[in-house]
Amino acid sequence: MRVTIADVARRAGVSKATVSRVLNGKADVDADTAQRIREVIAETGYVPSSRAVGLARGRTRTVGMLVPSLTWPWIGDVLQGVVDVLEADGYGVLLYTCTRGEESLRRFAEQVSGSAFDGLLVIEPENTLDYIAELHRKGLPVVLIDDRGHHPEFPSVATTNRDGGAAAARHLAATGRHRPAVVTGLAHFGCVRDRTEGFAEAAAAEGLLLDPQLVVEGDFTEESGRAAVGKLIASGKPFDAVFAHNDLTASGVLRALHEAGRRVPEDVAVIGFDDIQLAAHTEPALTTVRQPMREMGEAAAGLLLSHLEGVPVSPAPFILPTTLVVRGSSTPQ
Amino acid sequence: MRVTIADVARRAGVSKATVSRVLNGKADVDADTAQRIREVIAETGYVPSSRAVGLARGRTRTVGMLVPSLTWPWIGDVLQGVVDVLEADGYGVLLYTCTRGEESLRRFAEQVSGSAFDGLLVIEPENTLDYIAELHRKGLPVVLIDDRGHHPEFPSVATTNRDGGAAAARHLAATGRHRPAVVTGLAHFGCVRDRTEGFAEAAAAEGLLLDPQLVVEGDFTEESGRAAVGKLIASGKPFDAVFAHNDLTASGVLRALHEAGRRVPEDVAVIGFDDIQLAAHTEPALTTVRQPMREMGEAAAGLLLSHLEGVPVSPAPFILPTTLVVRGSSTPQ
DNA sequence: CTGAAAGCGCTTACAG
DNA sequence: CTGAAAGCGCTTACAG
Structure with missing residues (x-):
């Protein structure tokens, strides 16, 4: 049924080895011979079996x-x-x-x-x-x-997770925020550590007050964002910004703030991480640290x-x- | 380097054919022999090469x-x-x-x-x-x-594209809408035809007025939803609902309505199609026909x-x- | 420049 | 119940 290298070789009047040579573009094949083989390949629509090539070459x-x-x-x-x-x-x-x-x-x-x-x-x-x-x-x-x-x-x-966190902090400072809160991802993730550190460092440099009690661990889900806002509010500490470690979490933060009657961005600014499609569609649309x-x-x-x-x-x-x-x-x- | 069926056969003191038999669970292998072969397989960590199996069997x-x-x-x-x-x-x-x-x-x-x-x-x-x-x-x-x-x-x-369209129309009727508009997907798609027909049929059955001028073709993009609202408003015809053929389009509709000062759902109801993640996150959240x-x-x-x-x-x-x-x-x- | 042969690592009749 | 052999469809030294 399927045309094989043997068929091509037969029709071209050469050996399989020679067909293989032109197939793989090796030098040292007579130009005319090569041409003839190419014609036969075109006529028959021959395509090498990837299985056989894989087995022979040892790579797939x-x-x-x-x-x-x-x-x-x-x-x-x-x-x-x-x-x-x-x-x-x-x-x-x-x-x-x-x-x-x-x-x-x-x-x-x-x-x-x-x-x-x-x-x-x-x-x-x-x-x-x-x-x-x-x-x-x-x-x-x-x-x-x-x-x-x-x-x-x-x-x-x-x-650049660290830089991303820092950029978030600097943006908050530049737009007049003073008391940021953070909702992190799972603490054992290296990226979470990096984002947290970058944010904290830049926050300090910019003179923002980062109260440890306003740093809450989340798990990258929307629900964890909502829950975090509950904790932040319950802490009684004032905050005027939330940096969430991903957009899904930020989306939960947005909703919970809305339900709690806090206006975004007037009362609280929110920043996410990732820039997934959703980020441009929340209300208000989400400022975020884009990962390419x-x-x-x-x-x-x-x-x-x-x-x-x-x-x-x-x-x-x-x-x-x-x-x-x-x-x-x-x-x- | 890699252990092959030949290695296993040698160590078990049998032929490759017999190893192949136990590998593929064929009957008619002596229980003790099979056991011995299985042990060798376990010891050596032998796994058949998918390339070779594929070539021999003719399927991958x-x-x-x-x-x-x-x-x-x-x-x-x-x-x-x-x-x-x-x-x-x-x-x-x-x-x-x-x-x-x-x-x-x-x-x-x-x-x-x-x-x-x-x-x-x-x-x-x-x-x-x-x-x-x-x-x-x-x-x-x-x-x-x-x-x-x-x-x-x-x-x-x-x-059930047709039923989905019908469900949208019935829902609009049930919630007191009278003059729906539709933003379709590309007209040459069969699903678009089905959604349109299902919607139109149910709309008629429910006594909704479906003005042909309020049926606008989109292309499944958010931008086409925005553009469609422009056309609908420019038509001067009143409408109190929009059925969009997918959620992305519906999202564009939502935004354009908001910008035009129409309230959703008070002035206009909006329904999408698909139920992508975005649908639950628009403002307001999107009613939609879910495809599983x-x-x-x-x-x-x-x-x-x-x-x-x-x-x-x-x-x-x-x-x-x-x-x-x-x-x-x-x-x- | 080209071919015959071995090999990649399996499976599958065919015998026994 | 089991083995020897051929075959799957290629590539790659090895000779010439």
């Missing part, structure tokens, strides 16, 4: 991508960046997720051992860093996206390709800049 | 998924449903997108010809239905997600698996129900 020209979930708001952007770069180089992307917990990871591990792909891009699912690190140690090229401040011993891409998700995907894919092509890649994280996007939640518009 | 246990873009708001949900089902059955998912146009499609076609996967799941990129249909005709199992009313000759999953995206992904993956496993699948579309989600944009809350 396929990259694995492991993500914790596909429904997070910014995952699609990262994925798009990854796929664009990889596809342009003729690589396929095998997608794995971890929504089914242990079982998912077991399946994934099987694919790894079966060497279904040549390299791995990963947005770290909770508590899998050791496993990923082990894969890397065993020789699988890996690039981590959004290192969450873990600074692993293999290549990764991240953003798509660019992160592109950068990670690029690093992995270099690695696969044999270029040595530095384990130092590749850092992309965050940018402050000012909207109505921090300044009247 | 991999499914292709082609989407127009990964950054659309609801794509992630569909993808999650697809991956969950496929992964549970040990299938891998190869992801392809069409953001780079012709070039993307050329790459994709190569993968198809190289039989990189056993079957294909597709959310149709514009103008590719003929191509997809051809692949199906040539023998590639295909399931289309969100048929957009094209009703192809191969299996597909869709939602994740379930569509699950259903499509299930159909494809049946097909791959040899169960005959009906080309009649598999239809999932839409549900009306009522929020503040249509009723004061």
Whole structure:
């Protein structure tokens, strides 16, 4: 049924080896012979079987991508960046997720051992860093996206979390705020530490009062933003701004403030992190520290390709800049 | 380096064929022999090479998924449903997108010809239905997600677009609206036709006045929602409700109405379609016709698996129900 | 410049 | 119940 390299060789009157040579653009093939073979290929519509090529070469020209979930708001952007770069180089992307917990990871591990792909891009699912690190140690090229401040011993891409936090603080100072509150993400995330530190440092430099009691831990969910506002108000401490560690949390903060009768931005300014689609649609629209998700995907894919092509890649994280996007939640518009 | 079936056979003192038998759970292997082989497998951590298995069996246990873009708001949900089902059955998912146009499609076609996967799941990129249909005709199992009313000759999953439109009209009637306007999606989409007809029919049945001049074509973007409101107002015709064909458009409608000084829902009710994350976060929150995206992904993956496993699948579309989600944009809350 | 042969790591009749 | 052999469709030394 399917036309194979043997068919092409027969019709062109040459050996399979020669067909393989022109297929792979090796030099030292007679121009006429090559031409004839190309014609036969065109006539027959022959395309090499990726399975057979993979087996013979020992590589699949396929990259694995492991993500914790596909429904997070910014995952699609990262994925798009990854796929664009990889596809342009003729690589396929095998997608794995971890929504089914242990079982998912077991399946994934099987694919790894079966060497279904040549390299791995990963947005770290909770508590899998050791496993990923082990894969890397065993020789699988890996690039981590959004290192969450873990600074692993293999290549990764991240953003300027610290600068992002600082930019938020400076913006609040510049717009006349004095007593900021912070709703962080999960405290054990490296990025949370970085954002917190960057914010605190800049706040101090700008003369803002950052009361430790006004720093509340959240978990990156909208609900945690609402809950945090409850705590902040209950503390009795005055505050005129809230820096939330992601947009989802900020959205919860916005709602809770509204319900509590505090006006945004008049009484309280709110700043988020990420700049997901939602951020431009809250009421008021959210000022936020933008992370270039798509660019992160592109950068990670690029690093992995270099690695696969044999270029040595530095384990130092590749850092992309965050940018402050000012909207109505921090300044009247 | 890597342990192969030959290594396992040697260590167990049997032939590769016998190892292969226990690997694939064939009957007729002596219990003791099988046990011994299993032990060797466990000791050595042997996992069959997916490349080699694929070549020998002629199938890869991999499914292709082609989407127009990964950054659309609801794509992630569909993808999650697809991956969950496929992964549970040990299938891998190869992801392809069409953001780079012709070039993307050329790459994709190569993968198809190289039989990189056993079957294909597709959310149709514009103008590719003929191509997809051809692949199906040539023998590639295909399931289309969100048929957009094209009703192809191969299996597909869709939602009750017509009922969804009808539900929107009935809800407006039930909440005391009289003169609805409609902002459709691209008119050549089948789903747009269905939503429009369902809405018009129910509107008539409920005694709503649907002025043809108040039916404006949009293109599923937020901007088209804003533009449509401009046209509606310019028409001079009174309207007290807007049914938009997706949530993004509805979001644009909401903003434009706000800017024009019309209150929602007091002066105008707004209803969207999809129920993307954004819908719950607009001001006011959006009443919308929910499409079960994740379930569509699950259903499509299930159909494809049946097909791959040899169960005959009906080309009649598999239809999932839409549900009306009522929020503040249509009723004061 | 080109071909014959071995090899990639499995599965699957075919014999026994 | 089990093994030897061929085959899946390529690539890659090795010779010439």
